[in-house]
Amino acid sequence: MLALGIGALSALATDYTLRTVALGSAALGLVSGALGAFAVLRRQSLLGDAVSHAALPGIVLAFLLTGSKAPLVLVVGAALTGWLASLLVLLIVRASRIKLDSALGIVLSSFFGLGLVLLSLAQRHAGASQAGLDRFLFGQAAALVGADLVTMAGLGALVLAALLLFWKEFKLLSFDAAFAGSLGLPVRRLEVVLTSLLVLAIVIGLQTVGVVLMSAMIVAPATAARQWTDRLGRLVLLAGAFGALAGLVGALLSSLVPRLPTGPTIVLAITAIAVLSLLFAPQRGLVAARLRAARQRRRLQVDAVLADLYRLAAQHPEPAAAPHAAAVLRAMSERHGVLRSLGRLAETGLAREDADGRWRLTPAGVAAGRRLAETGAPGAEPGSGEP
């Protein structure tokens, strides 16, 4: 892996083709990550899936009609059918009783099916030169050339500029569309613009990632980024960065390793980032949440043992001079970890163990136990401000 990485870096410095591939893949990741953040926040992640699948017939039709494989021509075709599909989904939902998920399913599969039929037609009838079209299924970064890069960079810059220009409108639209409407913002039109930007972000990546897996580049970077920040601006930046990183890693790997398809490799890279984020992010990560819960449980256990020990000691005239066996405590509470809780109490100076293995409260422990018994407030660790 390390050797591969070093190899990739040195190749990147010297190899023009590889540099094109790397730049293109990073650009696609950046744009799809940034736009994907808005799609995810507006619960439209699946719309991205429909759009990317629906781009396939547009790509093939553009080729069949013009005979050209110029990147701009194919991208325009992809954007047109992708856009059409997204409008169709919205129209179906608005005009019928079909729900969003069903509408997405219908549109996605019918457009994709049409694309596959057209693709096989094109391959049968139009000679050998069109064979490259099927790389749009799973993506092929190695085929990126300078002209592709220019197209991607141009469209990407356009999309990001629009995002910046209408930042506060898109933010308000995503958070509270009704309020945006009450201020007089043209909510419908803004929705169409934002969806169109998403379509553009998707078609930028199709050649590299492919129509089948492109939706992962919309959903996964934002999902990962959401784990690390609570601010929209940072979320969008981070999602873009994650997307770019995944694009870079995946495209380089697939360029260096023969017969490795680019789309799946990029998607695996962004999935790894998302899984790591879901697990290990400091606030929202699963591991952090588990640790917090365990700490909380332990604190409650310690309190319970302290309360039991106090209840026992309070029956004696001199509570601090009344040792009790750990077995009694275990019988009282039927809880695990009594010894560990006693150890914790000893560490905090609330209890101590006699030479015969029995436990007694210290004067401080008696006070804490009384407080606990009277108020129910935790006596062991007051004011530890864990959420």
Place this chain on the structure above:
Amino acid sequence: MRSPEAGTFCMQPGSPAAGEAAVSVTDLTVAYRERPVLWDVDVAVPAGALMAVLGPNGAGKTTLIKAILGLVPIAAGDVRIEGKPYAEQRRLVGYVPQRGSVDWDFPTTVLDVVMMGRYGSLGWLRRPGRREREAALAALEKVAMADFRARQISQLSGGQQQRVFLARALVQDARVYFMDEPFQGVDARTERAIVALLKELRSQGRTVMVVHHDLQTVAEYFDCVTLLNVRRIACGPVAEVFNEENLRLTYGGRVEFLQRKASLEPPPADPGQPGWPRDARDTQGPSRGGLPRP
């Protein structure tokens, strides 16, 4: 043209602005898929009044507000704010949507949400700056949420979320406010503070229309009431139209139960101090924002 007549429905005698309707709705009909949600509704809110909109679930209360604000298409009818169509009077209007209508896990802060109230006057292509920030902070101060300005909105309690929405409406500096269930899910103390805020808005000559649920507090909180159940049952000063017969017409058979409840003991005397809650339960959270208050 029926608007002058419509404007006299719910006049509060002695109000300085009596005779002029802040909001007048005439013959309003709204339908979702052919089913009428509002049918031929007339409502007039005099300037400077606090009006409650009451009705059972599905009566169209939220739809009425949304139709006035142009958020749902209207099938027929006319809506005027201070005599002109809403589209011309947007700057005069403030809106507090239902708290549950947004995703509170959205990645943004309290201050940021409140600044959204300024987006309308800010216009396109301009970013909120120091003036917007100061206005937002002042509004947060007013609902005792300034300490929470940097907090992520998912870390707020229900009452705090409601206060943030109110602050966002306050920075709109509107003459007419529409509030959709501002008391929903808030604790008793926050409710009292919101009522005080409503009365303060009224004392400044502003008009507030509030979707409300609790029949027992209507007379205490509001001047006027609109009783709604798809059709408008009644609209006028509380003393005149908030009576058993109109309630029965609005709520059907269920009103017996409501009446019985209303005839129980009067609510206990105010147990706490006036003002917004600042107790520990309400302010605890993962990351304490700002300094504790003295």
